[in-house]
Amino acid sequence: MAIRKTTIEEVAGLARVSIKTVSRVINDEPNVRPSTRQRVLDAIERLHYHPSQSARSLAGARSYLIGLLYDNPSSSYVTNVQEGVLDRCRAEGYELIINPCDYKDPDLCTQVSKMVSQARLDGLILTPPLSDHKALVSTLDDQGIPFVLIAPPDRSDPARSVFTDDRESCCEMTCYLASLGHEQIGYIIGHPDHAAVGTRFLGYKDGLDRSGIRFDERSTEQGYNSFESGELAARKMLSLDPRPTAVFAGNDDMAAGAMKMAHELGLGIPEDLSIVGFDDVPLASHLWPALTTIRQPIREMADKAAELLLRQIRGESREELHSIPSTLVIRDSTGPKPDSNNGRLGSGSMKEADSESRGTEIRSA
Amino acid sequence: MAIRKTTIEEVAGLARVSIKTVSRVINDEPNVRPSTRQRVLDAIERLHYHPSQSARSLAGARSYLIGLLYDNPSSSYVTNVQEGVLDRCRAEGYELIINPCDYKDPDLCTQVSKMVSQARLDGLILTPPLSDHKALVSTLDDQGIPFVLIAPPDRSDPARSVFTDDRESCCEMTCYLASLGHEQIGYIIGHPDHAAVGTRFLGYKDGLDRSGIRFDERSTEQGYNSFESGELAARKMLSLDPRPTAVFAGNDDMAAGAMKMAHELGLGIPEDLSIVGFDDVPLASHLWPALTTIRQPIREMADKAAELLLRQIRGESREELHSIPSTLVIRDSTGPKPDSNNGRLGSGSMKEADSESRGTEIRSA
DNA sequence: CTGAAAGCGCTAACAA
C-alpha cells in the first residue's frame, strides 16, 4: 500500500533533537534557536515528513477542520465560495468540510451543533441566507464556536463579517439606467427571506433619488429569486400603461425570466426595454442579449472570510470593517430609452462595441 | 467552550462491558451477543456518544476521509456530484474532502499523490475530465489507493467505474430530431480533451444511421465546450447552403451559443431551426426558448460512485457494470422541420403543451 | 463471546 509514514521521532532522530523541539518547529512556536530550527526543517524536508492530522488533533485541541455552511443560492456561487475558502484554508494547514443545509429546516440549529461537535470543527463560515439566520447565529454564539458571516444583514459584528456594497452598487446601476434616459425603471424584488434583498431595493431607491426620479410603487413587483418568479413579475410589470422602459431585477435568474417574458411579448431588448440583473452568474453572459448586471466579488469575500476565521481561531481577531466592492458589468441588455435622444449613446452603438467581449466593467463606488 | 466529550470508557462503564466491546459494537464487528450489543447501543444513545474520528484514525488505519477530484466542467455539475457523494459518505461515517484540480497541470499526479498521503485519504472519486486522465489513474493504481471513476472513457474497469449511456441517449435524441422530419442535422463536437465527447458524437452517428440519414462531414463543426465556441461553430454551420434545420450541440453551453447566433441571424427557434444540447444545466431551462436537452443522472452517479468506493475500501467490491441511464428532456427549442409536414406534431402544439413546465421527460433506452 | 494491555503520533504541561 502507501509508503510507511515517517513520524516525528524519525525527524527528531535525524535532527538530533527531542520530538518536542520538532513539534515546536512544526507549530511555529517560539523558543527554538534559529540554527536548531533549520536543522529540524532540513530533516523534515529530507524525510518528506508530514505530521499526522489525526495525532495532532487527538493530542491537541484543534481538528484543523473548518466547516462551510450554505443553502445553495446558485451553484456558481457555491463553487466560488468553496474555492476561495479552500485556497486560504489549505495555505494555512486547514481542511474544509462542506455542508449543504436547508435554511427552512426547523431543526437546522440542532443539526448544525451536532455536526460541529461530531466533526469537531474548529470554526464555521456561513453564506447567505444562512448568515442572516438569527437563531442559527445565536446558537453558534452560545456554543462559543468561532464563525464568520458572509454578507450578513447588518454591520453590527464587523470582526466576524465580510461585506460587499450591495446598496451602493444598486444605486449606481439605477443611476446608470437613468443616465440612459430611462425615467420609469421597474424593480423586481427578490425573495423576502433573504436579507440582501432589502439592501438591494434600498440601493435602487437611492439611485432613483439621486437621479431625481420619484419612486413609484406601481413599478415594483415581488419576485422570489427564481426564473419563473421573474417571468411572472415581468408579465405584470410590462402590462402597465405606460410601461417601464427599464427593469432592474434583484438577481440574474429573475432578470433572465423577465427577459424571456419580454421576448414573448415581442419586445426588443434593449430597443424597447432595458433589463439588468444582479450577481453575474454564468447564465448572464450567455443570455441573448447578454445581461448587464452587477458582479459580486464572491471569491475574494470567501477568501477574506476564511482569513478572518483562521485569525479568530488563533485569537487574533481585530475590529475592522471588511467590505469588498461589487462591480457593474455593462453588456448588451441595456440601451437608451426608446424614442429618446437623452441617452449618451446612439441606438445600437453599444451592442457593436461589446458584442464579443465579456462585458465592460465599471468599478463600483 | 463546547460540552466535554463523552468517551468510549464512559459508555463502557454505563453498559458494564469493556471498551473493546463498545468498539466492536461501533464498528459492527461480529462476536457480540445481541443483548450485550443492545446494552451498549442504549448507553451510546443515553450519553449522546460519538466516537472521535481523530482517535479512530490514529489508532486504526483509516482516516474516514475520502477525496473528490474535479476540474470544474460546470458549477452545477460540481455541486450535484458533491451532494450525491456527500450524502452517501455521511451516511456511512465518512467525510468528504473536495479538491479542485487543473487537468492540464503537468504535475497534477505529484500534487494528487502528495495530497492523498498528507490528508491520508482512504479513497478518491474522480469526475471527467480527470477520470480519463490516463497518467493520473495509473499513478493512483500504482499507489494502491482505492478510487472510483465517474464516466471514464472505456468500460475496462467496471468495478471501479460508474457510467451513463451517453451514446444511446445521443442516438435517441438524433432519432427524435429525425422523427420531426429533420434530414440535415448538424453536430457541434465538444472539446477534444474530453473523452465523453467522442462517445456522444458516435451516438449522433448511430442515430443518423438508425434514421436512414447519411452522415455528412460538412454538417459537423468542432467546438470547445464553451458558449463562445458554440457561437462560432453555429455561425459556420448556419452559413451552409442548404443550411441544417436542426443542430445538436455536444453540451448545453455550446447549444446556448448556437442559439444566440441563430437569434442574431434572425432565425426563429424552433420555426426555422431546432437546437438541442446535452447536460441539462440550469441555464438550459432559462434560455429563450427553453432548450431541449439530455439530462445526466449526475447525483445518482455520484451516489453510486461513493457506494462503490466505500465498498472497495471495505474490500467487498464486485465486478458489475454500473450504468445509470440519461433522459431526454423535450422543451421548446425543437419543432418540426420547416416547410414540412413530416413531423408528428403540428407547428406550435409542442410549445403550448410545455411552455410552463420543466420539460417533458422521456426515459432513454 | 469478552477483556486487558499496548500503542497509534502527537501536544501539553512541567522540568531541566
Next chain:
DNA sequence: TTGTTAGCGCTTTCAG
C-alpha cells in the same frame, strides 16, 4: 533554549 513524561480516545493484538 531544550527535553521528559503523560496522556488524547480509540483499535489492535492476544488472552481468556
